[in-house]
Amino acid sequence: MLLAIDCGNTNTVFSIWDGKQFIATWRASTEWQRTADQYYVWLSTLMRFQNLDVTIDQIIISSTVPRVVFNLRVLADRYYNCRPWVVGKSDCLLPTPPRVDEGTQVGPDRLVNTAGAFDRHGGNLIVVDFGTATTFDVVDTDGAYIGGVIAPGVNLSLEALHNAAAALPHVDITKPQQVVGTNTVACMQSGVFWGYIGLVREICARIKGERGVPMKVIATGGLAPLFQQAEALFDAFEDDLTMHGLTVIHQYNKENT
Ligand SMILES: Nc1ncnc2c1ncn2[C@@H]1O[C@H](COP(=O)(O)OP(=O)(O)O)[C@@H](O)[C@H]1O
Numbered sequence: 001m002l003l004a005i006d007c008g009n010t011n012t013v014f015s016i017w018d019g020k021q022f023i024a025t026w027r028a029s030t031e032w033q034r035t036a037d038q039y040y041v042w043l044s045t046l047m048r049f050q051n052l053d054v055t056i057d058q059i060i061i062s063s064t065v066p067r068v069v070f071n072l073r074v075l076a077d078r079y080y081n082c083r084p085w086v087v088g089k090s091d092c093l094l095p096t097p098p099r100v101d102e103g104t105q106v107g108p109d110r111l112v113n114t115a116g117a118f119d120r121h122g123g124n125l126i127v128v129d130f131g132t133a134t135t136f137d138v139v140d141t142d143g144a145y146i147g148g149v150i151a152p153g154v155n156l157s158l159e160a161l162h163n164a165a166a167a168l169p170h171v172d173i174t175k176p177q178q179v180v181g182t183n184t185v186a187c188m189q190s191g192v193f194w195g196y197i198g199l200v201r202e203i204c205a206r207i208k209g210e211r212g213v214p215m216k217v218i219a220t221g222g223l224a225p226l227f228q229q230a231e232a233l234f235d236a237f238e239d240d241l242t243m244h245g246l247t248v249i250h251q252y253n254k255e256n257t
């Protein structure tokens, strides 16, 4: 069975794919110091807890944090006796290679989102991923990643306010009841929440204008649900898009290598 690992700058998600569906998904905070042995103890305990008696013999990894890949490779080799596919490495093929400036490193999560979204929706897409950063990935007619936008993440923006200004507290994001805040927390939430609504709307409109073709907008990532409820910004919301993209790339490599 396939273990798909999506490592973001904040969280790492592990999912087991039985060839038809995900039968388990677990999330850990991303820590580059975590060793292969620690991953294994954690994973095998969760598998036992869920009475999952399956053999993992294939692994695919997408990581926006290069340092964690070493220990995940050791995990694959030592405990699952396999060599993982690592998205972005030359021996991991992509269904359609990206078209960007020569020498540019595209975040593997963006390549994976592109593959997953194209598989589900076809071409001409904007994938908005609300992670540590908020990324907009533009998918061409043929499924190629052709660039996009990187904006500061929602929580990152709130943290930046707290870190830079002595009187601003640590605040969690929620949708404010109104735009005019009547206390510090409400003012901060309003700035980030409504600012974000504007950011998403403006960037998508400009991408569509620049491309001159109809495009679907797909939302994913930890904080996408917050914006999904708020305003009609997206054509679809898919919390498993990155994981789906990993299975698409895995299948492509099995068929073509
Ligand atoms: N259910 C949730 N509720 C509130 N915040 C969340 C939730 N899930 C994730 N987050 C926060 O959203 C941000 C993005 O999370 P995630 O998509 O896992 O990021 P990444 O892929 O960059 O690791 C992080 O700051 C995380 O703490």
Ligand SMILES: CC(C)(COP(=O)(O)O)[C@@H](O)C(=O)NCCC(=O)O
Pocket (backbone or CB within 6 Å): 007, 008, 009, 010, 064, 105, 106, 107, 108, 109, 110, 131, 132, 133, 134, 135, 150
């Ligand atoms: C933009 C990102 C930091 C987003 O990472 P995430 O929020 O998913 O942790 C990541 O995709 C990355 O490191 N990209 C490299 C530069 C690029 O994609 O152009």
Ligand SMILES: [K+]
Pocket (backbone or CB within 6 Å): 109, 129, 130, 131, 132, 133, 134, 135, 221
């Ligand atoms: K992201």
